Amino acid sequence: MIVGEQKTLEEIWGTVREHRKVLVLGCNSCVAVCHQGGTKQAEVLASLLRMQATQHGADIQFEVNGIERQCEHDFFKPVTDLVTGSDAVLSLACGVGVQFMAEKFHTTPVYPALNTTFLGAVEQPGYFTEKCQACGNCVLATTGGICPVARCAKRLLNGPCGGVNNGKCEINRELDCAWHLIVERLEALGRLDEYEKLFPLKDWSKDRAGGPRKFRVEGFLP
Amino acid sequence: VNLKTESKLEKILAAGHLAVTSECGPPRGSDPAVITRKGELLKNHVDAINVTDNQTSVTRLSSLAACIHLKLMGVEPVLQMVTRDRNRIALQSDILGAASFDINNILCLSGDHQVFGDCPEGQNVFDLDSMQLLQTVRHMRDNGKFICGDEIKRRPRMFVGAAANPFAEPFKIRVPRLAKKIAAGAEFIQTQCIYNLGKFEEWMQGVRDRGLHEKVYILAGITPMKSLGMARYMKKTVPGMDVPDEVIDRLAGVPKEQQAEEGIKICLETIERLKEVKGVSGFHIMAIEWEEMVPEIVERAGLFPRPEINAKQN
Numbered sequence: 001m002i003v004g005e006q007k008t009l010e011e012i013w014g015t016v017r018e019h020r021k022v023l024v025l026g027c028n029s030c031v032a033v034c035h036q037g038g039t040k041q042a043e044v045l046a047s048l049l050r051m052q053a054t055q056h057g058a059d060i061q062f063e064v065n066g067i068e069r070q071c072e073h074d075f076f077k078p079v080t081d082l083v084t085g086s087d088a089v090l091s092l093a094c095g096v097g098v099q100f101m102a103e104k105f106h107t108t109p110v111y112p113a114l115n116t117t118f119l120g121a122v123e124q125p126g127y128f129t130e131k132c133q134a135c136g137n138c139v140l141a142t143t144g145g146i147c148p149v150a151r152c153a154k155r156l157l158n159g160p161c162g163g164v165n166n167g168k169c170e171i172n173r174e175l176d177c178a179w180h181l182i183v184e185r186l187e188a189l190g191r192l193d194e195y196e197k198l199f200p201l202k203d204w205s206k207d208r209a210g211g212p213r214k215f216r217v218e219g220f221l222p
Numbered sequence: 223v224n225l226k227t228e229s230k231l232e233k234i235l236a237a238g239h240l241a242v243t244s245e246c247g248p249p250r251g252s253d254p255a256v257i258t259r260k261g262e263l264l265k266n267h268v269d270a271i272n273v274t275d276n277q278t279s280v281t282r283l284s285s286l287a288a289c290i291h292l293k294l295m296g297v298e299p300v301l302q303m304v305t306r307d308r309n310r311i312a313l314q315s316d317i318l319g320a321a322s323f324d325i326n327n328i329l330c331l332s333g334d335h336q337v338f339g340d341c342p343e344g345q346n347v348f349d350l351d352s353m354q355l356l357q358t359v360r361h362m363r364d365n366g367k368f369i370c371g372d373e374i375k376r377r378p379r380m381f382v383g384a385a386a387n388p389f390a391e392p393f394k395i396r397v398p399r400l401a402k403k404i405a406a407g408a409e410f411i412q413t414q415c416i417y418n419l420g421k422f423e424e425w426m427q428g429v430r431d432r433g434l435h436e437k438v439y440i441l442a443g444i445t446p447m448k449s450l451g452m453a454r455y456m457k458k459t460v461p462g463m464d465v466p467d468e469v470i471d472r473l474a475g476v477p478k479e480q481q482a483e484e485g486i487k488i489c490l491e492t493i494e495r496l497k498e499v500k501g502v503s504g505f506h507i508m509a510i511e512w513e514e515m516v517p518e519i520v521e522r523a524g525l526f527p528r529p530e531i532n533a534k535q536n
Contacts, residue, residue: 158353162387163461170461171337
């Protein structure tokens with residue numbers, strides 16, 4: 001899922017303070033799971049912003065709502081009038097949702113309330129870790145199901161580097177060395193000899209390097 | 223002997239001599255005298271000088287430019303190249319640039335993470351890793367081709383090296399990792415600084431068991447401890463460094479003003495012991511902020527004078 005983290009109130013206030021009527025819009029999928037962007041968090045954020053407005057003597061009306069996903073047209077039907085009737089939208093969606101809205105409502109300013117941080121897993125409720133960087137060319141079949149692109153700080157395809165210490169990464173002793181995990185996993189699978197296979201130069205054109213990516217499902221579109 | 227390059231380092235190793243290399247860190251400024259001074263200091267006592275590439279991710283004068291300064295004064299440089307800062311276009315381009323000055327040695331590294339340096343907020347590249355850079359240089363040299371397959375006019379003729387850290391965890395892949403670097407194209411290896419001789423010898427045993435010492439020249443990394451403080455710092459802070467307590471205790475056991483000499487003694491004893499280890503082909507002496515000690519170490523270790531190699535013989 002997509003993990004996000006709310007921006008500071010200070011930064012958010014800076015983006016909305018000049019508007020009179022602001023819709024604070026939650027997104028109830030990924031970023032609600034990480035307790036940052038759902039309707040519930042939108043309510044709390046709106047209350048904080050009302051207090052901020054009062055303190056600054058600003059007359060701003062904050063309306064709250066939320067939809068299932070801000071990255072899909074169908075879900076916007078119930079809030080379209082609300083959006084067009086507002087001076088601005090403060091979106092609690094990930095960067096995808098914010099942009100999708102900005103494209104959809106051409107004359108309405110849409111501001112992000114979150115920093116979109118990574119594609120991750122729910123290790124425990126309230127604790128999320130990065131697992132994937134959507135490189136577009138999955139390597140997991142040869143790395144024991146552990147991704148060096150997302151989880152090695154140098155994204156080494158033939159790691160580990162010399163900086164590994166007791167299984168931890170040189171940049172942060174709380175971070176597991178992905179290659180240490182890969183080696184342990186290959187051993188557990190009885191495939192440690194595969195460690196010596198050289199991983200060839202990666203085709204990064206499927207990654208960000210190749211420009212914005214698109215995907216069409218064959219035969220699905222008219 | 224079938225030599226692949228004009229590298230003086232390769233010739234010395236191929237002739238069966240114990241090679242001696244050292245290193246020179248470029249300055250944080252544009253004064254070439256810093257490099258040429260270090261070159262002058264080291265040139266009669268070592269066979270080649272590594273030039274570090276923005277080591278510990280601190281921005282410095284470029285490794286390639288510093289190598290050119292050394293080359294022009296008749297010193298044999300080893301161009302260190304990290305994959306952290308450049309993509310495959312820039313790497314291949316700099317390899318050709320170095321080759322145009324007949325810089326005949328390259329050490330392929332991934333590089334320290336930028337978080338340790340002066341630009342922790344910078345982007346890293348890592349388009350290739352060190353193994354893939356090894357493959358790239360060998361492909362350019364042996365096949366005369368770019369990565370894309372296009373032909374190179376006047377191919378780079380470089381003797382290709384890599385680093386090895388025999389001490390890093392997990393130990394079980396340390397010999398396989400060397401084998402992998404050899405498969406990727408490494409012809410010489412410069413190791414991490416050796417203080418834990420027992421561990422190093424265990425690694426070398428594994429290396430010999432697989433016959434890897436016959437496929438690659440291994441230069442043992444040597445760094446003299448200047449003080450107890452340095453030893454403690456290296457043990458605690460430097461990633462991948464294995465400094466046993468005996469080294470710390472030995473330095474702690476002498477008065478402060480004798481610690482430097484004790485550090486040199488440890489270093490000389492290490493060299494003596496490693497000379498007896500089969501598969502060790504030479505020494506890479508990295509005297510950090512203490513380059514002036516290298517000639518003395520080389521002399522006292524009985525590694526002086528250096529063998530004369532006719533640059534044109536082949």
